[in-house]
Amino acid sequence: xxxxxxxxxxxxxxxxxxxxxxxxxTPYFDHADEIRRRNLFAxxxxxxxxxxxxMREAHYLIDSDEIYVVPDFISExxxxxxxxxxxxxxxxxxxxxxGKTWHYCLPVGVHPSMTGLILRxxxxxAPKVDPAQTTLIITGHGTGLNQNSTKAIKDQATLIAxxxxxxxxxxxxxxxxxxxxxxxxxxxxxxxVVVVPFFISxxxxxxxxxxxxxxxxxxxxxxxxxxxxxxxxxxRLQGKTLYYSSAIGxxxxxxxxxxxxxxxxxxxQTSPASLPA
Amino acid sequence: MxxxxxxxxxVRSGIHRIGQIExxxxxxxxxxxxxxxxxxxxxxxxxFGGLDHHHGPDAARDIGTxxxxxxxxxxxxxxxxxxxxxxxLDSEKDLRTALxxxxxxxxxxxxxxxxxxxxxxxxxxxxxxxxxMYRFARSISDEGAQQLVxxxxxxxxxxxxxxxxxxxxxxxxxDSEASRYNGIPSNLSETEAIPLLCREACNHFxxxxxxxxxxxxxxxxxx
Numbered sequence: 001x002x003x004x005x006x007x008x009x010x011x012x013x014x015x016x017x018x019x020x021x022x023x024x025x026t027p028y029f030d031h032a033d034e035i036r037r038r039n040l041f042a043x044x045x046x047x048x049x050x051x052x053x054x055m056r057e058a059h060y061l062i063d064s065d066e067i068y069v070v071p072d073f074i075s076e077x078x079x080x081x082x083x084x085x086x087x088x089x090x091x092x093x094x095x096x097x098x099g100k101t102w103h104y105c106l107p108v109g110v111h112p113s114m115t116g117l118i119l120r121x122x123x124x125x126a127p128k129v130d131p132a133q134t135t136l137i138i139t140g141h142g143t144g145l146n147q148n149s150t151k152a153i154k155d156q157a158t159l160i161a162x163x164x165x166x167x168x169x170x171x172x173x174x175x176x177x178x179x180x181x182x183x184x185x186x187x188x189x190x191x192x193v194v195v196v197p198f199f200i201s202x203x204x205x206x207x208x209x210x211x212x213x214x215x216x217x218x219x220x221x222x223x224x225x226x227x228x229x230x231x232x233x234x235x236r237l238q239g240k241t242l243y244y245s246s247a248i249g250x251x252x253x254x255x256x257x258x259x260x261x262x263x264x265x266x267x268x269q270t271s272p273a274s275l276p277a
Numbered sequence: 278m279x280x281x282x283x284x285x286x287x288v289r290s291g292i293h294r295i296g297q298i299e300x301x302x303x304x305x306x307x308x309x310x311x312x313x314x315x316x317x318x319x320x321x322x323x324x325f326g327g328l329d330h331h332h333g334p335d336a337a338r339d340i341g342t343x344x345x346x347x348x349x350x351x352x353x354x355x356x357x358x359x360x361x362x363x364x365x366l367d368s369e370k371d372l373r374t375a376l377x378x379x380x381x382x383x384x385x386x387x388x389x390x391x392x393x394x395x396x397x398x399x400x401x402x403x404x405x406x407x408x409x410m411y412r413f414a415r416s417i418s419d420e421g422a423q424q425l426v427x428x429x430x431x432x433x434x435x436x437x438x439x440x441x442x443x444x445x446x447x448x449x450x451x452d453s454e455a456s457r458y459n460g461i462p463s464n465l466s467e468t469e470a471i472p473l474l475c476r477e478a479c480n481h482f483x484x485x486x487x488x489x490x491x492x493x494x495x496x497x498x499x500x
Binding site for chain 1 (some may be wrong): 279280281335342345349351352353374377378381382385386388391395398406476477479480481484486
């Protein structure tokens with residue numbers, strides 16, 4: 001959904017970041033570059049939990065009096081509901097702080113347009129497979145600490161299963177809670193399996209941990225950007241043909257989902273009944 | 278005044294350095310040119326003396342991600358920015374974006390510091406809001422934290438930032454090279470350089486606090 005230019009507003013993209021792995025924040029900067037190129041906002045910035053600039057330094061970045069904050073996170077949970085509001089000083093959907101107006105949008109991962117991105121990513125990684133002979137697994141971290149963290153993935157699995165895309169099955173699986181992604185070969189009943197990591201970046205989890213859990217790699221390898229040769233699909237493992245894509249957040253079109261969340265935020269303010277909360 | 282306008286004004290009035298970066302104005306057909314301070318002479322030669330030429334602010338992140346020897350520069354105040362490049366920019370807005378990628382929020386922090394509106398966060402406040410595995414960092418002793426500043430911070434340990442925080446409102450940092458450092462390399466004056474300011478301890482320092490707190494705990498229990 002195209003949004004009208006906001007020449008007097010700033011966009012602040014919030015990410016997790018890492019002090020260990022530079023690939024962790026690459027998608028956030030890519031999304032910021034992409035949106036900056038479109039000249040929709042007076043300024044576009046990123047801030048992080050584990051990298052510079054920190055969330056508490058974010059307001060020093062911004063000249064504009066109106067700021068749209070979009071968490072570039074895949075689910076609602078601890079970070080989007082506790083950490084980001086606390087660090088930025090936000091108290092609701094719109095907060096006035098130090099004379100500026102801050103709008104807090106929903107995280108990218110819960111937007112309905114993510115469904116199209118997952119399907120596109122699955123098609124890219126396995127263009128010739130017959131969906132009727134294929135299981136699509138959307139995989140995430142999972143944690144017993146917050147039920148919301150898996151909700152976005154379960155929702156996407158249901159949406160895709162009902163989308164007419166034709167996959168024999170669409171499943172959700174996790175690193176740290178059941179169903180475990182390590183059990184992919186028994187979870188899937190089809191000869192072909194496509195696994196799409198529902199993460200923003202090709203960081204430690206999607207590029208280093210999950211490949212080990214899938215059996216593609218014997219041990220955790222170096223960061224994605226330090227590899228000379230990227231993984232080659234398909235992988236013949238456990239009697240099945242496995243296709244593993246890069247993280248969904250590395251998709252360039254995720255920049256559009258950020259804009260979609262801003263569009264929906266504005267719509268929700270002017271017409272509260274038109275969108276789900 | 279926007280930060281881009283502030284930068285334009287600052288460069289015109291003689292500011293030419295931030296961290297390890299030299300800022301030049303009106304070079305060839307380019308509005309601004311950035312290079313590593315040690316490549317300044319080369320950048321003035323024909324074809325930039327063979328330095329890799331990048332154009333536009335986006336390249337700044339790639340240039341600043343790894344040091345010469347391939348180390349990830351997780352804190353951008355580290356004094357191991359690689360050499361061998363020039364970055365040309367079309368406007369002060371692009372200059373501002375590029376500098377934010379090299380030294381995140383440095384221009385904005387400097388602007389607020391000059392305006393006396395910079396809110397400094399002392400170490401105890403920072404440690405007390407750590408969660409998960411970093412929660413343990415809050416148990417570090419004052420003495421341990423003071424030692425850590427001298428062991429981790431300052432140019433001797435590859436950080437070019439001026440520390441503004443204290444341990445808590447009543448406990449300033451002990452005098453040391455790290456606590457005295459003004460955030461401006463090469464003894465330039467404040468009329469020539471934008472200082473790099475440290476308004477809160479970085480995540481690296483917090484991680485080191487956690488390690489030191491754990492060592493203190495183990496030593497106490499062993500005794």
